Amino acid sequence: MLIENVFMELRARLRSCNVYITTTIDFSKNCNLKINIQSNCITLNYYNNNSDKFNRRDSLSSIESLSDCYSEDDSDDTIVIPLGEFCHIIPNSMSGLKIEKNNISFRILTESKNGGTFYTELLKTNADKPKHETHHVTFNVKIGDDVKINCKNCSNTVSKDKVQFKRVLELPTSNLDMSEWFCCNHGGCSQPITEVKPANEDFLYRLTYFVLSLTVLSEKSLKFNSKRELYHCNRCLAWLGIKNKDTVKLFNSTVKLEQNGEEAAILNHLNSLSQNPDINDFIYTIESLAKEFNLGLQYTLLCKLILECTISTNKKQYLLIWIMDKELQVLQNSDCINGTMKLKSSYLAKILYKTEDSLNEEVESWISDPSVVSTEVSKPVFFSGIDHLNQMSMKVPESFRSTNGFSVSYLKV
Numbered sequence: 001m002l003i004e005n006v007f008m009e010l011r012a013r014l015r016s017c018n019v020y021i022t023t024t025i026d027f028s029k030n031c032n033l034k035i036n037i038q039s040n041c042i043t044l045n046y047y048n049n050n051s052d053k054f055n056r057r058d059s060l061s062s063i064e065s066l067s068d069c070y071s072e073d074d075s076d077d078t079i080v081i082p083l084g085e086f087c088h089i090i091p092n093s094m095s096g097l098k099i100e101k102n103n104i105s106f107r108i109l110t111e112s113k114n115g116g117t118f119y120t121e122l123l124k125t126n127a128d129k130p131k132h133e134t135h136h137v138t139f140n141v142k143i144g145d146d147v148k149i150n151c152k153n154c155s156n157t158v159s160k161d162k163v164q165f166k167r168v169l170e171l172p173t174s175n176l177d178m179s180e181w182f183c184c185n186h187g188g189c190s191q192p193i194t195e196v197k198p199a200n201e202d203f204l205y206r207l208t209y210f211v212l213s214l215t216v217l218s219e220k221s222l223k224f225n226s227k228r229e230l231y232h233c234n235r236c237l238a239w240l241g242i243k244n245k246d247t248v249k250l251f252n253s254t255v256k257l258e259q260n261g262e263e264a265a266i267l268n269h270l271n272s273l274s275q276n277p278d279i280n281d282f283i284y285t286i287e288s289l290a291k292e293f294n295l296g297l298q299y300t301l302l303c304k305l306i307l308e309c310t311i312s313t314n315k316k317q318y319l320l321i322w323i324m325d326k327e328l329q330v331l332q333n334s335d336c337i338n339g340t341m342k343l344k345s346s347y348l349a350k351i352l353y354k355t356e357d358s359l360n361e362e363v364e365s366w367i368s369d370p371s372v373v374s375t376e377v378s379k380p381v382f383f384s385g386i387d388h389l390n391q392m393s394m395k396v397p398e399s400f401r402s403t404n405g406f407s408v409s410y411l412k413v
Contacts, residue, residue, distance in 0.1 A: 001336060002046050002077040004102075006343065007395045008331040009350070010087060015111065017087065020396045021104040028101050037094050037108060040084035044104075046077040081341045086331060088113055103397035136270040137284060140257050141168050141203050148258040149216075149250070155263065156235035158221040158255065164201065171196065171206035173292050173373075198247060207288055207375060208252045208267060208281040209241070217248065229313050239379050242310055251378035253278050273412055274388075282377070282385035283411055286349075289373045290323060306366055306374035309382035318363050319386065322352040322406065330410070352406035353389055 005022040025046060027033060036043040083089060093109035141147065143166060149159035196211070198204045204211045214222060224234035231241045231248050241250040252267040269280045289305045303323040310316050328350045335342040356363050366372050377385070389409040393401045401408050 002044060002079050003081075003333065003336070003341060005395075006081060006331070006333040006341060008343075010110070010329045010331055010345075012087065012110070012112070012329070015109055017083075017089075017108050017110055019104075019106055019108065020400070022397075023102045023104065026101050027099050027104075033099070033104070035094065035097075035104075035106070037089060037091055039089050039091055040082060042081040042083065042089075042108075044079045044081070048076045078339055079336070079341055080339060081343065083331075083343070086329075086343070086345060087111070098397075098399070100397060100399060105397055105400065138268045138270065139168065139205060140259075140264050140266055140268065141165060141205075143168055145259060149255050150258050150263060151233040151236060151238055151240065152254055152256045153238040154233060154236040155256075156233055157218065157258070158233060158240065159217055161218075163216055165203040166201040167199070168203045168205070171204050171211065173206075207285050208377070208381065209249050210252075210266070211247055211249050214243075214246050214248055230310060241378070242376070249376070251281075251381070253281055253378045253380040276384060278380045278384035279388050281381045282388060285375065285377060285381070286321065286411060289375060290326065290349075292373050304366060304369070304372040306363075306372060307382060307385070308374060308376045309379055310376070311379065315357075316359065317382065318356045318359070319382065320354050320356065320363070320366060320406075323349055324352060325350040328410075346412070348410045348412045350408070350410055351389075352403065353409060354406045355386060 002023055002025065003021060004024050007020040007022075009018040011017070019042070021044070023046075025033075032047040034045040034047070036045070088111040090109040090111060094106050095108075097106040098104075144164055146162045146164060147159075148157050148161065148163065150157050196204065198211055198213050200213050200215045202213065221234050225231050225243060229243055230239065231243045231250070232238060233240055238254065240254045241248055243249075252265060255266065256263050257266050258264075265277065267281070269277070269284065272280045273283060274280055285307070286305065290303050303326070305321040305323070307319040307321065308316055309319075326349050327347045330346050330348055331343045332346070333341050334344040367374065389407070389411075392411070393407055393409040395410060396408065
């Protein structure tokens with residue numbers, strides 16, 4: 001089959017569509033390709049040069065001039081990509097054609113399907129706009145239940161044999177001034193509140209982590225981590241969380257819950273997008289932070305996020321994320337029947353990202369920016385998220401995967 005992968009960025013408001021096609025043919029060799037842009041489809045005709053008549057010219061303009069010497073009946077392989085279901089194409093509007101080995105990329109202009117002209121357009125109502133599904137999660141921790149907290153790697157119990165929580169509460173966002181969490185200071189205290197200290201039987205959660213009092217943990221685990229700032233499993237030495245004075249921050253990706261002899265995740269994703277729970281935690285974190293960004297800056301188009309990960313006592317890594325388009329419509333190939341490529345539509349976020357191994361000037365400028373939202377994530381989520389972004393960036397050719405020092409990727413594809 002000629003086409004291996006089709007990936008299109010459809011922007012109805014801008015009336016444009018960026019097309020990225022990966023083929024099974026290396027066009028750097030002696031072969032020719034004819035691209036025909038019609039109002040309802042894109043047709044690709046591949047010609048394998050076996051005679052002097054089909055010698056490829058040196059200029060890329062020869063691709064457009066193939067219509068003068070080639071007919072569709074002479075092609076060795078023909079693929080039709082119908083787009084009438086999603087948009088109307090303006091014929092002969094192709095621009096920015098770029099062919100590198102087996103990758104083809106170009107841009108086409110589209111027309112509104114709802115009628116109107118270049119100056120006026122009939123817009124859909126909110127009811128007709130497709131809804132972008134978001135993550136929904138549930139916590140398995142219930143008030144009054146006897147539970148244990150185990151290491152997710154080796155199932156070693158790091159809490160006491162029986163733990164009961166009298167309060168299960170969600171923490172507010174850490175990107176607000178903590179003095180704004182309370183309406184007044186109690187006991188005549190004038191000192192500003194800088195942190196929340198859970199009581200002995202409190203379960204305070206936030207995104208994919210939760211904060212507990214050290215009194216909940218077992219003596220063996222506490223003794224093993226008495227001189228550590230990072231909390232590790234006393235059996236397998238797995239990274240579990242971060243210790244801060246009399247509290248510990250554990251993560252959904254590092255520990256699990258045991259109740260009545262059965263183990264379960266502390267956080268369940270009701271509409272998970274991946275079989276890897278760490279990737280689901282990563283996507284859920286990004287979506288939640290993006291919502292918090294909108295609460296304070298409704299009219300800001302671009303969203304900046306920072307994910308921090310404590311690798312060791314003296315080392316942190318940072319993932320800088322710049323969300324360029326929160327609901328980008330993407331068309332991808334789903335099947336090919338009799339030379340006709342079937343496309344499916346989905347909505348995702350197009351982002352720029354980069355990792356930093358230290359607190360350099362760029363990271364400091366992001367952290368000091370009040371419009372940037374940040375949070376801390378576990379090591380499994382941090383590295384699984386980076387691998388996921390690197391994998392999703394493979395959807396486009398290599399020349400389109402980076403810009404201004406950032407890598408280009410997508411979420412929820």
